[in-house]
Amino acid sequence: MENLTIIEGQGYAAIADWLASQLRERMDQSDGPVTITVPGGSTPFPIMEQLLGHDLDWTRLVVWPGDDRIVSEDHAASNTGKLRKLFEPAGAEVVTLNEMEAVPPFALAWLGMGADGHVASLFPNTDPKVDDARPVVRLTPDPLPPEAPFDRISLTMPSLLASDRLVFVLRGAEKRSVLDQAIAGNNDLPIARLLAAARQPVTCFT
Numbered sequence: 001m002e003n004l005t006i007i008e009g010q011g012y013a014a015i016a017d018w019l020a021s022q023l024r025e026r027m028d029q030s031d032g033p034v035t036i037t038v039p040g041g042s043t044p045f046p047i048m049e050q051l052l053g054h055d056l057d058w059t060r061l062v063v064w065p066g067d068d069r070i071v072s073e074d075h076a077a078s079n080t081g082k083l084r085k086l087f088e089p090a091g092a093e094v095v096t097l098n099e100m101e102a103v104p105p106f107a108l109a110w111l112g113m114g115a116d117g118h119v120a121s122l123f124p125n126t127d128p129k130v131d132d133a134r135p136v137v138r139l140t141p142d143p144l145p146p147e148a149p150f151d152r153i154s155l156t157m158p159s160l161l162a163s164d165r166l167v168f169v170l171r172g173a174e175k176r177s178v179l180d181q182a183i184a185g186n187n188d189l190p191i192a193r194l195l196a197a198a199r200q201p202v203t204c205f206t
């Protein structure tokens with residue numbers, strides 16, 4: 001994949017620096033808002049804390065959760081609730097994901113990946129398609145992940161692919177092996193489908 005760069009062994013601060021430089025570049029290109037989508041789970045939040053330490057005009061940032069668990073925003077498992085607590089005090093807007101009819105193109109789609117190869121909440125059992133006509137879907141993972149056993153809402157593959165840049169941050173040898181197999185075309189997991197369809201630059205921090 002000529003559009004793919006893998007960057008290994010970076011700490012949270014270095015990844016946050018990289019993300020900040022991407023956002024700064026976009027903010028320098030126009031005076032308007034910069035709209036991104038970000039992951040949930042556990043990996044991204046310490047990086048977001050570091051990112052918010054950067055001197056950027058956060059009032060110009062619009063943050064879409066890439067997915068969420070169907071729980072109230074004050075539930076510990078709510079991605080949106082955690083994003084609000086982090087980004088809103090800095091002045092950024094955080095969007096509530098619902099079954100809207102359209103989503104904007106993203107300057108950057110930051111994603112995680114589960115060890116089962118799911119991206120956002122597009123789990124293998126949901127058979128996500130790169131030509132899904134829906135921008136957002138509700139779905140039920142099967143099996144339910146024990147750490148977050150909830151129904152989900154998620155951006156679809158076309159919504160994620162409508163971004164100028166894809167960025168993955170995934171930790172651990174198990175996930176790295178799933179990623180490598182996906183890149184090699186040796187599995188048909190959601191991560192493999194997304195990467196095979198991606199035409200924009202893709203950066204993977206592992």
Ligand SMILES: O=C1O[C@H](COP(=O)(O)O)[C@@H](O)[C@H](O)[C@H]1O
Pocket residue numbers: 038039040041042043044066067068069079111112113114115119120121148
């Ligand atoms: O459930 C989810 O899992 C994935 C991976 O999360 P991690 O904690 O293993 O990094 C995440 O990307 C997704 O947004 C989240 O809702």
